[in-house]
Amino acid sequence: MQTKAYAAYDSTEPLKSFNFERRDLKATDVHIDIAYCGVCHSDIHMAHNDWGMTVYPMVPGHEIIGRVKQVGTEVTNFKVGELVGVGCMVDSCRQCQPCKDHLEQHCEKGMTMTYGSPDAHMPGSFTQGGYSSQIVVDKDFVLKVSEKLDIKALAPLLCAGITTYSPLRQWNIKAGDKVGVIGLGGLGHMGVKFAAAMGAHLVMNTTSPAKGEDAKRLGAAEVLVSSDEKQMQAQAGSFDFLLDTIPVAHSFDPYIPLLKFGKTLATVGATPSDMHTMGLVFGRKIITGSLIGGIKETQEMLDFCAEHNIVSDVELINIQDINQAYERVMKSDVKYRFVIDMQSLQQA
Structure with a gap:
């Protein structure tokens, strides 16, 4: 053809x-x-x-x-x-x-x-x-x-939809969980919408304070400016899950202290990263990756979007x-x- x-x-x-x-x-x-x-x-x-x-x-x-x-x-x-x-x-x-x-x-x-x-x-x-x-x-x-x-x-x-929906489902995000989405872009804005629709207390984690209001429009309950050391320290050890959507090379180090004991940061970006492991071993914290989703889960995501009126x-x-x-x-x-x-x- x-x-x-x-x-x-x-x-x-x-x-x-x-x-x-x-x-x-x-x-x-x-x-x-x-x-x-x-x-x-x-x-x-x-x-x-x-x-x-x-x-x-x-x-x-x-x-x-x-x-x-x-x-x-x-x-x-x-x-x-x-x-x-x-x-x-x-x-x-x-x-x-x-x-x-x-x-x-x-x-x-x-x-x-x-x-x-x-x-x-x-x-x-x-x-x-x-x-x-x-x-x-x-x-x-x-x-x-x-x-x-x-x-x-x-x-x-x-x-962008299935890439962010899948890790939220894999790690069983539920109502009341404190979830952070790192990076507000094509992936991040979908992560915000999905986590909010799942009932999570969603915190947008961004280097740009100007993106804060838009994040709240999308469903974020709070905005955490990662370049503000005092804000980051105040929220240390309080997150049940972090979804890292940044599509370029960056360090995970600033975000690891945000996690509660034994909790997970999932990255969906195929990017290089230097990482110090001290923050992982002392808190038994987990960094993992997630790649799109299978066909069955993608159909589930599309049905979830229809039910909750979610689009990009x-x-x-x-x-x-x-x-x-x-x-x-x-x-x-x-x-x-x-x-x-x-x-x-x-x-x-």
């Missing part, structure tokens, strides 16, 4: 128009016309080859919302015209224990990412993402989304503005997530 897109051609040049072939529909496939695609910081890392794994040309985008155009002969759970989503992965081995436990993102043979992974359906090629007019995905990796919510603001839920705060752009959007994301100049109106691709 001839497909229009925007792609990165190398690590330094701006993204530009690109045409490529999607695979033909198979019996278990869903063919989706893409309406909106979110812009994730991971897209920028991959476009710039920051992780040393990018194969060019590459079409980014793994926060996809669209409508079913066609279904394969064995697909019974989706119908033409239905609103659906596709997140960070489009396949896995489905045989290993993590896959059987609905943790496909931890597939022992490696999940097939929505873009940048070898494509088993088209040998010799790599998967291409959602900055495109259409996508073909196996039915088991397609998600149902609610028509009741703002459709364009649903797109970031497929990455977004700024809608045309695909022609994607390079300026990348520059703004790197400057943290967006509240809080860019979403591409893929109709604009027709004018590209």
